Amino acid sequence: MDCDVIIVGGGPAGLAFARSLRDTGLEVLLVERQPRAALAEPGYDGREIALTHGSRAILERMGVWERIPEAAPLQAARVRNGRSAFALDFDPGHDGQPLGWLVSNHLIRQALFETVQDQPGLRLACGIGLGSARTTRDCAEVTLSTGLSIRGRLLVAADSRMSPVREQLGIAAEINRLGRSMLVCRVSHTKWHEQVATEWFGHGQTIALLPLNNGMTSVVLTLPERAIARLATLPDAALAKELTKRSSGILGPMEMAGTRHVYPLVTTWAKHFGARRAALIGDAAVGMHPVTAHGFNLGLSGQDLLAAEIREALRHGRDIAGEQVIRSYEEGHRAAARPLWLGTNLLVTLYTDERPLARVMRHTGLRLGARLPIFRTGVRNMLMAR
Numbered sequence: 001m002d003c004d005v006i007i008v009g010g011g012p013a014g015l016a017f018a019r020s021l022r023d024t025g026l027e028v029l030l031v032e033r034q035p036r037a038a039l040a041e042p043g044y045d046g047r048e049i050a051l052t053h054g055s056r057a058i059l060e061r062m063g064v065w066e067r068i069p070e071a072a073p074l075q076a077a078r079v080r081n082g083r084s085a086f087a088l089d090f091d092p093g094h095d096g097q098p099l100g101w102l103v104s105n106h107l108i109r110q111a112l113f114e115t116v117q118d119q120p121g122l123r124l125a126c127g128i129g130l131g132s133a134r135t136t137r138d139c140a141e142v143t144l145s146t147g148l149s150i151r152g153r154l155l156v157a158a159d160s161r162m163s164p165v166r167e168q169l170g171i172a173a174e175i176n177r178l179g180r181s182m183l184v185c186r187v188s189h190t191k192w193h194e195q196v197a198t199e200w201f202g203h204g205q206t207i208a209l210l211p212l213n214n215g216m217t218s219v220v221l222t223l224p225e226r227a228i229a230r231l232a233t234l235p236d237a238a239l240a241k242e243l244t245k246r247s248s249g250i251l252g253p254m255e256m257a258g259t260r261h262v263y264p265l266v267t268t269w270a271k272h273f274g275a276r277r278a279a280l281i282g283d284a285a286v287g288m289h290p291v292t293a294h295g296f297n298l299g300l301s302g303q304d305l306l307a308a309e310i311r312e313a314l315r316h317g318r319d320i321a322g323e324q325v326i327r328s329y330e331e332g333h334r335a336a337a338r339p340l341w342l343g344t345n346l347l348v349t350l351y352t353d354e355r356p357l358a359r360v361m362r363h364t365g366l367r368l369g370a371r372l373p374i375f376r377t378g379v380r381n382m383l384m385a386r
Contacts, residue, residue: 003027003123004320005310006142006152008130008165010039012105013282013299014158015112018122019062020307024314028122029150031142036126039113046184046261047105048210048218050074050197050293055300056101059111067111072213073098075195082203098195102210102218108296130159133168135277140321154321155278156306161268161287169275178265181228182290183221185260186212187240190252193217199291200247206291206352207247216257219243220290225264232262265289269341273333274326279306286337292344302333 005021007014010032018030032039051059051071059065075098077090092099116122129145133155140155157165166173193211200207208220221228221243231242236256244254268287273280281303288295306329310320318324350361 001139001152002150003029003152005029005154005156006031006140006150007156007158008133008142009158009160009163009282009284010034010113010124010126011158011160011282012109012112012296013284013303014156015039015109015116016058016062016064016300017156017158017281017303017307018116018119019064019112020304021122021310022062022116022119024121024311026121026310026314026320029125029152030116030122031125031128031130031144033129033145034126036124039109039124039126040117042106042109042113044104044106044259046186046218046259047263048102048184048212049105049108049296050210051101051103052294052297053097053100055297058300058304059108063115064108064111067114068103068107070107070213071101071103072211073195074100074102074197074211076197078196078198080198080200082201087198099197102197102212105296130164133157133165135169135275137276140277153277153319154310157278157280157284158282158303159284161266161283163270163280163284165278166270166280166284169278171275171280172271174269174271176267178267178289179225180222180265181225182263182265183223183228183231183260184218184263185239185243185256186216186218186258187243187251187254188216188257189244189254191250193251198250201352202246205246208291209247209251217251217254219247219254221246222265228262232260267345272330273302274330277321277326279326279329281306285333286341288341289344289348291348292340294340294344298337298340301336305329305332305336 004026005028007018007030010030014030018028021028056065077099079088131143131145133142135155139151141149141151143149157163159165195211197211198209206222210218212218231239240254240256267289270280270285273285282299285302286298288298309325309329313320313325
């Protein structure tokens with residue numbers, strides 16, 4: 001074998017998994033098509049990640065959290081529906097701990113790379129594409145765009161929602177192109193956000209207001225693709241005015257405080273998270289709708305589970321890519337991911353349905369949720385995911 005583990009994809013899931021294998025004695029190869037400089041200093045992409053307590057604990061254990069220069073505590077969350085002034089609030093509870101932390105995606109990526117760039121036993125093949133990938137009973141093999149073939153004991157796909165590795169392994173996936181896009185940007189405003197995140201399911205749009213440090217907010221506006229494409233071309237002043245109007249001015253007049261970014265909404269669910277000598281992690285396994293902000297957290301916990309199964313196999317002298325390892329990982333990750341996947345899709349379906357009956361149902365649901373402490377506690381625990 002040329003190495004023990006081949007990871008395809010140097011995004012957050014791939015980098016985190018490489019870091020999770022530190023001190024195992026395994027030889028790991030990480031293949032990433034972007035150049036090394038793009039991993040070392042990733043550009044700002046507009047995305048703010050809502051990290052749970054569980055995710056923070058994983059990042060602390062890996063030595064990543066201490067390298068993140070800025071995290072905005074999330075003290076409460078609020079859900080609004082349509083034009084109603086009623087809102088369903090979720091606070092941290094009696095211990096006063098924040099629900100989570102908002103961290104810019106590029107800062108997480110940079111911190112992850114810093115922890116692995118000189119990791120013993122890890123080789124980084126940056127700026128190199130993937131030609132092919134396959135597994136046999138005895139090994140996994142990838143052919144790089146350079147023509148070089150690499151053999152390993154385990155192949156791990158961490159290469160996005162449209163994973164080429166997943167496709168080449170013959171693993172089917174449910175792919176949902178929702179026909180909508182998100183426009184994300186930072187704004188400054190005149191009113192204090194009180195460190196409260198607002199998810200507003202308006203009529204014909206969804207808008208999220210994520211509180212950042214220094215009195216700024218990340219706005220995430222979801223509309224049909226053509227509408228977002230039109231807004232993305234507006235001058236800064238016109239776009240800020242539009243966002244102020246669409247958020248009903250609850251934060252006061254807005255001003256653009258950074259670049260704007262557009263992301264088409266696509267969700268994916270792999271039919272299997274593992275195959276012979278192969279495993280899927282991150283978005284290659286599950287590409288969540290961002291409305292519940294659990295996509296990154298789920299990917300982080302998934303790679304942590306796979307690494308734990310590998311460490312257990314090493315302790316008992318078993319094959320790190322054996323059937324027992326792959327099956328245990330798949331069963332555990334699917335058990336954690338399936339309820340979130342189904343619940344998120346149900347939420348999106350209900351709160352984007354503009355028929356009169358659906359509008360009444362979601363307003364009634366929010367009112368009912370406000371009267372049920374057990375419901376608010378359950379949602380709070382899900383948000384914090386300790």
